[in-house]
Amino acid sequence: MTIDINAAFDSGNIELVGISGDVVDLNIRHDAYSDFYQWFHFRAAGAQGRTLTFRILNAGGAAYAFGWPGYRARVSTDRREWRMADSDYADGVLRFTHRFDGDIAWFAYFAPYPMERHHDLIARIGACHGVSHRTLGRSLDGQPIDCLTLGTGPLSLWIYARQHPGESMAEWFVEGALEKLIDPGDAAARLLRDRATLHLVPNMNPDGSVRGHLRTNAAGVNLNREWHAPTPDRSPEVLAVRNAMDRTGVDWAIDVHGDEAIPANFLAGYEGIPSWTTAHGDRFYDYGRRLAARTPLFQTEKGYEKARPGQANLSMSTNQLAERFGAVSMTLEMPFKDHDPSPDPDHGWSPERSKALAHACLDTLAEVI
Ligand code: ZN
DSSP: OOOEEEOOSTTOBOEEEEEETTEEEEEOOOOTTSSOOOOOEEEEESOTTOEEEEEETTGGGSTTGGGOTTOOOEEESSSSOOEEOEEEEETTEEEEEEEOSSSOEEEESSOOOOHHHHHHHHHHHHTSTTEEEEEEEEOTTSOEEEEEEEOOSSEEEEEEEOSSTTOTHHHHHHHHHHHHHTOTTOHHHHHHHHHEEEEEESOSOHHHHHHTOSSOOTTSOOGGGOTTSOOTTTOHHHHHHHHHHHHHOOSEEEEEEEESSOSSOEEEOOTTOTTOOHHHHHHHHHHHHHHHHHOTTOOSSSOOOOOOTTOOOTTSHHHHHHHHHOOEEEEEEEESSOOTTSOOTTTSSOHHHHHHHHHHHHHHHHHHO
16 A cells, blocks of 8 residues: 555645655645744555654754654544654654554644634534624635624623644634633633623634644734734734724733643733833733642743843734733743643643633633633
């Protein structure tokens, strides 16, 4: 049998370099009009009974090559459960191995969140009592930027995900958040719906998602560097969401991401914005401390360096929203690797745990608002 490698599907990304015996050599495609690449997603067929080694030859030139050590590729045979494959990284090459019981298996950087599932989510949650749906705008390829809104309270709370489309854990997080928020028996959800109006944008970058990009939209633009001045030509996705935020105001915001290098969950805030005050910052730090006290899935020791006074990058959404609205505005980062404080040797950080973290984040929001 000939091994067949294919990535011609939603969020597929791989190029076959060559096959020699049981070794399959591959490269990851760049995001369109961009140097970024790291997301991969492909299937290998015709391999029943064989053990294949896949080598990603251009891993060393990826956007965050320092994230490969300690990382393990995800593999699935049913496209529902994604397990970690034996993987290692050396000399600029990421290598992983899979023993094929059946004919075919799928491989990805992280458990994918396909656009079909996105539309199923919009249909399922949008049909629930008390939930309204709006199309905020269109992407460059013409896809809808969907927003689900629920709650009746005066505070304005925004959760938006997948500015960086390869960070698929972000949409799993939003799915978990929505499932909790519509639960009539959940006391924290009821409190949030009473005190706030919640706007959730599950996928800000559907074009990059379909195209199998790591970090950019159809024009190769990093949406999280556009928030100071989004344009219809470069970043209509950001323009649509920011305009909607201008109409509602923003009191609390969570921008959901994945991080290549740090094997833990963490928050980044808005240190360095021009209007920074200790009181404003303390509300962010207080949230992080409470979240860490609530769940072993969160910690506050590991994270990004803080910007120095006046040095915040206002093209990033978290800083822009903190400055523009005085919001408590947070970037949430989840790992592509396993979660070291509570590892799962089979699945690593996973869709299920992304959803569990969303529940803890909402429980903590209910506590602070
Ligand atoms: Zn990101």
